[in-house]
Amino acid sequence: MSDHEVVDEKPEVESTPKTTETATEAPEDTTAATPKPEGNDGGEESGDDMPPLEDIKYDDETDDAVKKKRIVIPEDKPKPKPAEDGWLDVLDNGELRKFVLTPGAVGQPRPERGCIVAIKLVVKLEETQAVVESESHELTDMIVGDSDLFQGLDLIIPLMDQKEVARVVVSSRFAYGKTGIPGAIPPDASLDCELHLLSVQWLDEEFVLPIVDRIRIGNRKKERGNFWFGRQEYSTCIQCYKSAIKLLDATDEELESLDTNELKEHFDQQMKGEKKSPEDEERVKELVDIRGVTYNNLAMAQMKIDDFSGALTSVEAVLVTQPNNVKALFRKGRILAEKGELEDAIKVLKTGLTLEPDNKAIAQELNKYSAKRKKELVTERDLYKRMLQTDKSSPPTTPSKGLWGRSSVTGLGVECNC
Missing domain, CATH: 1.25.40.10 (Tetratricopeptide repeat domain)
Incomplete structure (x- = not known):
């Protein structure tokens, strides 16, 4: 058994759905009627008290009879950009942030999932700034998206340019979580990393690495x-x-x-x-x-x-x-x-x-x-015996005389006159 082999004993953000309803249509109101505002005497009910489904702008605010409505569809949320202080909040929640220390080859293709990258990584505890030697690496063949290190890096590397050096702050959720690493990283610890993206290699689908590299x-x-x-x-x-x-x-x-x-x-x-x-x-x-x-x-x-x-x-x-x-x-x-x-x-x-x-x-x-299995076989035999005994103890069905002296069979739930 290999020493490295795992042994058996151990080893909201709520979103509002889009709708195709037009501004002139309103859902049926099943709640109590609300008082009409002044100036709307007997005319069409105002929908101003209802939350709008779209941003609506009127070309002529003074025309009460006909209001030409122009619907403004909100644009898609833009990709996150660095704030004024230079920090990029990748997830918009402060749990994964990036700051460019040395710009890379801007305009060149960035690494994608499955690329082989060479990196240099220095990991520190954010709270104490102590270097974590066991998690600081210089890898020449890290595959992006394969959990070679921790999740935060797999999310950050595709946002980097070649030759870029960045400071990356990763919350425990995207590092080593509540467990940490005993003796190295405390539970729920955020990491402060210096990440160098040294090179990127894109692999053709038919390309096969040399066997020595695949083994390593x-x-x-x-x-x-x-x-x-x-x-x-x-x-x-x-x-x-x-x-x-x-x-x-x-x-x-x-x-x-x-x-x-x-x-x-x-x-x-x-x-x-x-x-x-x-x-x-x-x-x-x-x-x-x-x-x-x-x-x-x-x-x-x-x-x-x-x-x-x-x-x-x-x-x-x-x-x-x-x-x-x-x-x-x-x-x-x-x-x-x-x-x-x-x-x-x-x-x-x-x-x-x-x-x-x-x-x-x-x-x-x-x-x-x-x-x-032996118990299962005993249970199956007992069940089979009971089935046989039930069949033997059942009285045989005999023909009986029906009306007019004819024989009839009633054992099947129907009466058949023979």
């Missing part, structure tokens, strides 16, 4: 998923695991190399033209192993949120390339039991126990499910 970045994302799992933030950790798996998906040619040790042209391109060597096969095995661990961890996180169908898919993905992965077999057995498929669960656990006879966790689950 994928393993880091797996570890980040383990971090969020330990905090019981399962949605975020699932996102990290899935991001890691995208990088750790071996190509068909790479998987084929495990058996044939022949790397084809596509794999040669991924190795950047390097000559084939025994290390190539080892790299593929390492990638497949890390992917198996990540899928197993993903399954455990999915089980925590009762997504047993998703968890089953995850463990089966492991067993495709590693049919003897005991941890995957163990979790598959538990998942099948949760889905009510006890017989299949018992078979899978027996396979796992055959591979690891001394595995106490599998033996314990196997005994529990076997006993439960």
Whole structure:
């Protein structure tokens, strides 16, 4: 079992809907009638006491008979702009603010979700201005939107220009919340960050990173998923695991190399033209192993949120390339039991126990499910016996003489004269 693998025991603002009603139409008033204002004697009821649905301006305020109305549709809310003091309130609530320290390449494309960026980050506690060393990084391959660090940064980076340096103040809600990080960041702590956006790389959909880079970045994302799992933030950790798996998906040619040790042209391109060597096969095995661990961890996180169908898919993905992965077999057995498929669960656990006879966790689950299945079988037999006894004790239906001496059958709720 990998040291990094997650173990089972631990691991309003109300908006007013738009309407298409015109200014001359009014909804039916079911409330008590309101007094008419002076000057409106017997004429059309005034709607001035009703809240307007649109801003209405009259071309001629003195014409009481005909008022030409011009409806003004409010413009869409503009994007937030820096205030006079230079601070940009990203969410309009003070919880995520940005101040440009050094302008970047204005007019150049800004990073988007999925881009690989190189950043330098210095994190301080806003209250004390103490530097948090464990959360200060210099990353050359952060993927925007993948929760590589914390949510506030994923929201800020797309608002930055290349080469820009910014001061970013993030509330605890978009950092590490009520939990914080023991020994580093107190609960409910806001962070004061200095963020350098060094470079941006846009990836083509068909582009595949070299296998050495996929192993490195994928393993880091797996570890980040383990971090969020330990905090019981399962949605975020699932996102990290899935991001890691995208990088750790071996190509068909790479998987084929495990058996044939022949790397084809596509794999040669991924190795950047390097000559084939025994290390190539080892790299593929390492990638497949890390992917198996990540899928197993993903399954455990999915089980925590009762997504047993998703968890089953995850463990089966492991067993495709590693049919003897005991941890995957163990979790598959538990998942099948949760889905009510006890017989299949018992078979899978027996396979796992055959591979690891001394595995106490599998033996314990196997005994529990076997006993439960035995009780189910006893209940089913008793129910079947009662059904048979009921059938035997029921008196046979015999023909009876109806009117005029004819035979009739009444056992079916109707009388049939024969």
